[in-house]
Amino acid sequence: MPAILGLSGLAGLLLLVEVLPYTGVVSADFLPPTHRIAAALVDEVAEGAFWSALWDTLVAWAVGLAIAVAAGIAAGIVIGAVPLLRALTASTIEFLRPIPSVAMIPLAVLLYGTEIQSTLMLVVYASFWQVLIQVLYGVQDVDPVAEETARSYGLGAWARVRYVLWPTALPYVMTGVRLAAAVALVLAITAELVIGAPGLGSRIAVAQSSNAVPNMYALIAVTGLLGVGINLAARGVERLLLSWHQSVRGEVLV
Amino acid sequence: MTNLLTRIGLALALPVVLFAAWWFGTEGSDNFYVPPLREILRTFPEVWTGERIRADVLPSLIRLAAGYTVAVFAGVCLGVLVGSRRRVRAVLEPVLEFFRAIPPPVLVPVIMLFAGIGDTMKVVVIAAGCVWPILLNTVEGVRAVDGVLADTCRSYGITGPARLRHLVLRSASPQIAAGMRQALSIGIILMVISEMFAASNGLGFTIVQFQRSFAIPDMWSGILLLGLLGLALSVLFRLAESRALAWYHGQRRAQRGLR
Amino acid sequence: MLLDVRGLKKVYEGRQRPVEAIRDLTFGLDAGDLVCLVGPSGCGKTTLLKCMAGLLAPTEGEVRLRDKRITGPPPGMAVVFQEYGRSLFPWMSVRDNVELPxxxxxxARRQRQDLVAQALAVVGLADAHHAYPWQLSGGMQQRVAIARAVAYQPDVLLMDEPFAAVDAQTRADLEDLIRDLWRKLGVTILFVTHDIDEAVYLGQRVIILSSSPTVVREVLGVDLPERRDQLTTRSDSRFTELRAHVYAQIQAAKRESMEILATFGRAGSGKSSRSQSEAKSV
Structure with a gap:
């Protein structure tokens, strides 16, 4: 039943976009009706350049996300497990985290021009913090009793990380990865759009500057669908990996 | 006392080390793109003078404030409407999720079509990007109103506007605040991006101008200013939040203590 | 009769089949009564209370307050819920919690302040006005909820297993508080519990319910002295007789429902097989 209602909502949106230009509320030059956007989408899909742009975006997203996740987990566990390191880094993390990633754009342009590295730099910077913060919360959430128990049974440092710390932190890690995956896509498209690195973003910029309005909407719809797809996939992986866990929780409202 | 000193020492140690590393690491730098930190800091007060703050920084901040305010207002109002009707929620949820998943900066070219390249465009871009996390978090928060508390309100005749004010908005407020925090960082991003696209003033515009004219230390000082701005806004937000949600954090601590 | 329950029946639309939580309940409360409702667990006590409070529409029958049929939460009724932690507003101080209704x-403001101060004093929380509920112990939180109900000056005070989640010593104190309030303020109280001792100790009358689908099994007058206290009343031989009687009745009720179960092969109890969203509200 909810699925039908949800589909009707989506159908309503498509219908609204189809009808609005005819009512004269908005000009069809600014918001083309659904069928023209759909036609533009079909044109795009038929073009090789679209697919290579999509591929570029996905590569930048995946590579950037992988680097950020690996670095975030490693840094998070090391910092979180050593109280002194934690105390030392807390202020720096609080300081660096809110620095907007877009501040890096001019730097990225200077250093890498319109290469994919520009995109990667922004993606890694933005998504690293998402992972790191969640991992730190996860490590902090380790039950002291479980930790004491492991110690009293003579488990070494590595075994404690493996059997106590990691399972506790895993739900948080997954949350971090899910958030980072969404942020990584946003930054990948942004970098392409603003800097002109190859990908869907720069294709949107081209469509805009050549006044191909329906194509622009079609491409934006694709980025939205990509975002929804990434969210759903991340949630699916989360559920799969954490099915043993009492509850798929571990999100912090920060 | 020693405890406090230790904490201050720990908090300052790494920043000092990093600052020193940056300072001395770039001291003799002849890399054109990475000027010495001394150079950047010397440039900073020259670049960000009173005039520039009035002409570039302030307009950026005003646009951010306007767009963000519109987004908070619209997001909370719509969120309450959608969140308290089960049917409406089921119909709209996929549509809202779709809009949230669209990377906000691609809104810039779309909104430029409708609103040109003036201040209106920038405010609308910021509002249109910030509204989704606030809206969706409000929906979540409104939906999660405790059943016992809702029954309590009904049996004591607390209905209508009083219910909205004392029950719905208050119990959703931690979620709303989480959405507002996400929206704030999106807002800063959009403030900068919208000015990089088409503008004649503003922080983003100025920094890109520096980059294009290869005024590298000036550009670095701009990046530094953006960083400080992000930090300042996040600290302000935190202060406001910890005041407004003191009950929530206190309750959480109390529950944690029981565990 | 102040509060009148007539032929009350409540059927939940279950996923596969309708579940009859309450079959046919008829009883009444006069002004100034303190009546305890006791029954085996899962017998629909909470459902009954929600119907009486106007939070849930009965399938058949009616509840009347001062001879007016209840179709929604009536103004003259206050409810104290079992989940004290969830029925107080965590974002309001104790005083604001009591004052809001x-x-x-x-x-008027002046009168409100007097009522709040009196109510908090009478439950022994005169110095906790500015605390938040979550800063208090469980027993104290429930006192706040009771103060809120008292300050509301209801015709009838409905209490839904209010002490089920507090420890035994606190519970004894709170029981005495209820007796005290009732004697001092003359408020009419319907007290729902699953605790037999508590029901006998508190009530003038004890209404014993059957297992679900629920009917009234017996209405028992409690002929213990007016003044009760934890030590002497509970060691009184009459108290022991009464509680033994109630206990036997409840055991019998459970046994009968087991026999019915054995005969018909299905459970009648509703709580486990229904979800909250299916419970139709008024």
Whole structure:
């Protein structure tokens, strides 16, 4: 039943976009009706350049996300497990985290021009913090009793990380990865759009500057669908990996 | 006392080390793109003078404030409407999720079509990007109103506007605040991006101008200013939040203590 | 008769089949009564209370307050819930929690303040006005909820297993508090519990319910002295007789429902097989 209602909502949106230009509320030059956007989408899909742009975006997203996740987990566990390191880094993390990633754009342009590295730099910077913060919360959430128990049974440092710390932190890690995956896509498209690195973003910029309005909407719809797809996939992986866990929780409202 | 000193020492140690590393690491730098930190800091007060703050920084901040305010207002109002009707929620949820998943900066070219390249465009871009996390978090928060508390309100005749004010908005407020925090960082991003696209003033515009004219230390000082701005806004937000949600954090601590 | 329950029946639309939580309940409360409702667990006590409070529409029959049929939460009724932690507003101080319903009733500021101060004093929380509920212990939180109900000046005070989640010593104190309030303020109380001792100790009358689908099994007058206290009343031989009687009745009720179960092969109890969303509200 909810699925039908949800589909009707989506159908309503498509219908609204189809009808609005005819009512004269908005000009069809600014918001083309659904069928023209759909036609533009079909044109795009038929073009090789679209697919290579999509591929570029996905590569930048995946590579950037992988680097950020690996670095975030490693840094998070090391910092979180050593109280002194934690105390030392807390202020720096609080300081660096809110620095907007877009501040890096001019730097990225200077250093890498319109290469994919520009995109990667922004993606890694933005998504690293998402992972790191969640991992730190996860490590902090380790039950002291479980930790004491492991110690009293003579488990070494590595075994404690493996059997106590990691399972506790895993739900948080997954949350971090899910958030980072969404942020990584946003930054990948942004970098392409603003800097002109190859990908869907720069294709949107081209469509805009050549006044191909329906194509622009079609491409934006694709980025939205990509975002929804990434969210759903991340949630699916989360559920799969954490099915043993009492509850798929571990999100912090920060 | 020693405890406090230790904490201050720990908090300052790494920043000092990093600052020193940056300072001395770039001291003799002849890399054109990475000027010495001394150079950047010397440039900073020259670049960000009173005039520039009035002409570039302030307009950026005003646009951010306007767009963000519109987004908070619209997001909370719509969120309450959608969140308290089960049917409406089921119909709209996929549509809202779709809009949230669209990377906000691609809104810039779309909104430029409708609103040109003036201040209106920038405010609308910021509002249109910030509204989704606030809206969706409000929906979540409104939906999660405790059943016992809702029954309590009904049996004591607390209905209508009083219910909205004392029950719905208050119990959703931690979620709303989480959405507002996400929206704030999106807002800063959009403030900068919208000015990089088409503008004649503003922080983003100025920094890109520096980059294009290869005024590298000036550009670095701009990046530094953006960083400080992000930090300042996040600290302000935190202060406001910890005041407004003191009950929530206190309750959480109390529950944690029981565990 | 102040509060009148007539032929009350409540059927939940279950996923596969309708579940009859309450079959046919008829009883009444006069002004100034303190009546305890006791029954085996899962017998629909909470359902009954929600119907009486106007939070849930009965399938058949009716509840009347001062001879007016209840179709929604009536103004003259206050409810104290079992989940004290969830029925107080965590974002309001103790004082604001007690005051809010009064503000909504349109009582003038001065009078409101007096009522709040009196109510908090009478439950022994005169110095906790500015605390938040979550800063208090469970027993104290429930006192706040009771103060809120008292300040509301209801015709009837409904209490839904209010002490089920507090420890035994606190519970004894709170029981005495209820007796005290009742004697001092003359408020009419319907007290729902699953605790037999508590029901006998508190009530003038004890209404014993059957297992679900629920009917009234017996209405028992409690002929213990007016003044009760934890030590002497509970060691009184009459108290022991009464509680043994109630206990036997409840055991019998459970046994009968087991026999019915064996005969018909299905459970009648509703709580486990229904979800909250299916419970139709008024």
């Amino acid at each position: 009064l503000r909504n009733k349109g009582i």
